[in-house]
Amino acid sequence: MPEQDFSRFANLSPFELKDQLIDIASSDAQRLMLNAGRGNPNFLATLPRWAFLSLGEFAMQEAQRSYAYLNSGFGGLPEHEGIVQRFETYAGNHVGRDGVGFLRSAISYVKDQLGLNQDAFLFEMVSAFLGCNYPTPPRMLAHTEEIVKAYLAQEMFGQVPRSGDFSVFATEGGTAAMTYIFQSLRENGLIKPGDKIAIGTPIFSPYLEIPVLADYGLEIVDIRMDEHANWQLPQAEINKLLDPSIKIFCLVNPSNPPSSKLSDAVLDQLASLIATRTPDLFIVTDDVYGTFADDFVSIFAKCPRNTLCVYSFSKFFGATGWRLGAIALHEDNVFDAALAALPEAQKKQLDVRYASLTTEPRKLRFIDRMVADSRAVALNHTAGLSVPQQLQMALFALNGLMDREHRYKNAAKQLIRERYLTLYRNMGVKVAHEPNDVNYYTLIDLQELAGTLYGPEFEAWFIKSDLGTSFLFRLAQETGVVLLPGNGFEVVDTSARVSLANLTDREYASIGKFTRQVLDEYYKDFQKSRQQ
Incomplete structure (x- = not known):
């Protein structure tokens, strides 16, 4: 088929590009559309x-x-x-x-x-x-908070001893948590336009898109994971955090879309650098996929004083529609320390902002400022996640706490890992499960796959021809399969993200076959180009 120009879609967010792909993939009424572009699980906790x-x-x-x-x-x-x-x-x-x-x-x-x-x-x-x-206290119901704290301690700390207590703010999913964090950092003068934000890439695309909005005007510094080292952070990349102009480091762990957790060695390297060289660095870690990993430990456990932890119940419990998220912050933290160190003039401005909440605004903790800022301060008394949602959150957390034999967790992990093997087997590629693999998503490295199947000359042609976006449209048009582009998540190689959570094993077999089919067609195009 003749190649079309899809360059006009190049700047779209991957989730907006998905809608274009869905329109094309669903245009043939005689064909089943297979949408592996969004990570909404098709399993749930009953x-x-x-x-x-x-x-x-x-x-x-x-x-x-x-x-x-x-x-x-x-x-x-x-x-x-x-x-x-x-x-x-x-x-x-x-x-x-x-x-x-x-x-x-x-x-x-x-x-x-x-x-x-x-x-x-x-x-x-x-x-x-x-x-x-009304939700009382607004930040979180008292017993629900204790239950969710216990659950997060179990899932985020592994065998690492807890260092002090922490508080939790129940939010309308992980995306609301992201919004509230950035908003309160800005409102409290902890970040300002022109500051640098370090981002562990590849990453969930909103973490790339929010900082550059006019509201924030932050300069992004890539802290790039190494694809050829199972998506770990090399020491040279970690050392970029030594730049004193970097105010905040954002991380998704396990990563999205590579779906690998940071190794214990990398976590220790990060923790050592932060403890000894950058003790005031703000860290935001999004650990929604941690419950699918083996022996997971969060940077929240390794760097408790520096880290805001975001968690969502949506993926593990199959509850994206419930909108259940949480922000956790230790009692002793750098965010409150930074508030205390603000210039007096800035403190006076914030005194005015929060004066309707307390007679001592300067004692208002950062986590409670997030609650107030989520409702424009004046409506703080009606803040908070709806209480039926908090109830379901507590029940999900209790399910995780009381599942002593990890039956649900093991079943969920086995399900997505079998789909991973099925997908690649039907592309004609043999893969092995690595210790840090999670497999909620997978990145199909199209150019590497091209080289594996047909040799380095075809791989070089594929890269030179810049076929990433056109591959996705061709796949959608010819087969009805919808995948997301890796470059929207700051992936360097030409690649496609596949969610392994939302379709059946049989459908992942079809996606593998169709992906191979389209690559075979490109190989024929390559052969023709050599004959011309």
Whole structure:
């Protein structure tokens, strides 16, 4: 087929380009479109959802007790006293329900493992389902925060001992967390136009797109992962952080789209440099894929004082539509230290900004400023993630905490890794699982694949012809397969990102075959060009 000019799409975000590809891929009504461009999982955790429904039924019974005499659809707030005893009666009448069994285990777990009062915990959960009160405290419900803290400590720290306590802010997904962090850094004068931001690349494209907006005007410094070292950070790249004009370092770990976690050695190199050479550096780590990795440890555990940790429940629990995210920050942190070190004139400006919240604005922690800034300060009293969402978040976290044999986690990891092998096997390529591989996504290095299949001359031609974007459009047009371009995530080699979370094993086999098919067609074009 004749090549078309797709250069007009070159500057689009990969997620906007995806819409163009979908239009082309779905244009043939006789063909099934296979969209592997977005990482929305097609699996989900059922137990915490059954628990949500069972708790909802019990909560409605509790609400009806208050105004039962009116017999007109009225309900009231649940009673705190004796609520666990009443739940036991309810549970006895519903033996065998998965959700009820989960809740009974949860009530026992929070007392035994977290030291929480059972009645207070259950009262908070029941009230949250009913949604009859504002989120109080606005940052996060008290028992929910303790549960999510325990879950994050389990998943982010591995065997690393916790260094002090940390606080959590419940947000409308990981994307809201990103928005709130950048906004509060700017509003509090911790970043300003012209400052440098270091970004571990390749990376989720919004981390590249937000800093250069006029709102922020930051200068990006690439801290580039090495594809040929399983996407690790070389020491030379880590050393770029020694530049004193770099204010903040953003990282997605495990990476998106390479889907590799940073090794223990790299984490130690980072931690050593930061502790000894750049102790005031701000770090933001987005660890949403950490729960799919083996033996994961976050930079949040290695550099607790410097790091804001972003986590989302969306991928691991199959809950993108719930919009459940969290920002975690240690009590002793460089963000609060930087606020304390601001010039007096700047402090006075911030005193005015936050004066409606407290008589001592300077004592307002950075994490609580994020809560206030998320609602333009004046609406701080109505801030916070909706309480039914916080309830489901708590139940997801409890599912992770109580899954002692890691059955759900192992099943999720096995599922995506089998899809990874299926994809490459059907391209005719043999791959092996490396210790730091996660496989939620994979980057098909098209130029390297071209060389592996047909030799270095074809690889050189493929690179020279700049066929990355046209390959994606040709793949969509001829086969109905939608992939995202790697260059939108700051990948150097011509590549395509494939999500391994949202299709079936059979469909990944088809994607592998179709990818090989289109490369074969390009090889024929290459042979013709040599004959001319």
